[in-house]
Amino acid sequence: MTDRIISWHGNPSRPRYRPPAGAIDAHCHVFGPMAEFPFSAKAKYLPEDAGPDMLFALRDHLGFARNVIVQASCHGTDNAATLDAIAKSNGKARGVAVVNPSISEADLAALHEGGMRGIRFNFLKRLVDDAPKDKFLDVAKRLPKGWHVVIYFEADILEELRPFMDAIPVPLVIDHMGRPDVTQGPDGADMKAFRAFLESRDDIWFKATCPDRLDPTGDPWNAFADAVAPLVADYQDRVLWGTDWPHPNMQDAVPDDGHLVDMIPRIAPTVELQRKLLIDNPMRLYWPEEVGS
Numbered sequence: 453m454t455d456r457i458i459s460w461h462g463n464p465s466r467p468r469y470r471p472p473a474g475a476i477d478a479h480c481h482v483f484g485p486m487a488e489f490p491f492s493a494k495a496k497y498l499p500e501d502a503g504p505d506m507l508f509a510l511r512d513h514l515g516f517a518r519n520v521i522v523q524a525s526c527h528g529t530d531n532a533a534t535l536d537a538i539a540k541s542n543g544k545a546r547g548v549a550v551v552n553p554s555i556s557e558a559d560l561a562a563l564h565e566g567g568m569r570g571i572r573f574n575f576l577k578r579l580v581d582d583a584p585k586d587k588f589l590d591v592a593k594r595l596p597k598g599w600h601v602v603i604y605f606e607a608d609i610l611e612e613l614r615p616f617m618d619a620i621p622v623p624l625v626i627d628h629m630g631r632p633d634v635t636q637g638p639d640g641a642d643m644k645a646f647r648a649f650l651e652s653r654d655d656i657w658f659k660a661t662c663p664d665r666l667d668p669t670g671d672p673w674n675a676f677a678d679a680v681a682p683l684v685a686d687y688q689d690r691v692l693w694g695t696d697w698p699h700p701n702m703q704d705a706v707p708d709d710g711h712l713v714d715m716i717p718r719i720a721p722t723v724e725l726q727r728k729l730l731i732d733n734p735m736r737l738y739w740p741e742e743v744g745s
């Protein structure tokens with residue numbers, strides 16, 4: 453692996469839709485900078501630097517107030533780059549870590565101190581070499597209070613993962629809805645299976661994210677809007693939204709982040725739905741101390 457890739461738009465448009473004050477981009481990443489935070493030896497892609505300054509400039513450009521930064525696989529289990537970005541955010545970012553399952557309680561506590569509020573289990577074979585379910589389950593049982601587990605998988609392994617996910621004793625957040633085939637429509641087999649999974653527990657959350665990854669019809673991603681809007685309406689108290697910037701591995705079909713933001717009113721057409729999606733729900737998971745209960 454030699455060439456470093458650029459998977460993000462150099463000049464994203466300003467969205468027509470303006471998010472409400474306090475809106476949270478609840479799925480994004482940082483890459484490096486590599487000189488300070490080298491990529492993992494096991495990384496499956498080697499990106500150019502996309503550090504906190506770029507992320508926060510995009511946040512302001514798109515009209516968001518806060519970020520949830522998810523540790524990307526290219527940084528392995530060294531969360532230093534993500535922690536650095538959180539530290540530079542003036543309290544406007546929190547994060548999701550990727551950890552070695554044998555991590556100590558003291559190191560988990562240090563991640564909490566650094567702004568992490570969950571860990572991510574990645575089951576995409578093209579991104580990680582192995583995903584040991586027994587070890588994942590062990591660490592999921594040892595998380596700091598209030599944390600959740602983010603899981604990234606593709607629709608074809610949802611059923612296979614069910615016993616493992618059922619055994620996780622903290623809330624689950626499913627990245628990109630488990631990557632359904634949105635061209636099947638809102639009642640397609642993938643969406644039906646995902647809905648059945650959501651029905652099995654009331655503490656399974658999901659991200660209504662990544663039209664660019666999930667919709668082969670391309671921008672403006674009409675299949676995504678059609679398939680996802682009913683899911684957001686039906687599970688409006690457990691859905692999150694994010695840009696997915698800097699769009700790891702999307703170098704051949706880089707999305708315009710302004711257009712991604714313009715998807716929001718198409719999947720959440722009312723002011724109330726938008727407030728839940730962009731503020732109330734992510735605040736409950738990532739800044740619960742600011743939410744009156």
Ligand SMILES: O=C(O)/C=C(\CC(=O)C(=O)O)C(=O)O
Pocket residue numbers: 523524525526574579604696700701
């Ligand atoms: O982060 C995403 O949204 C998607 C990714 C990359 C990724 O997960 C990672 O590098 O950890 C993908 O599908 O290539």
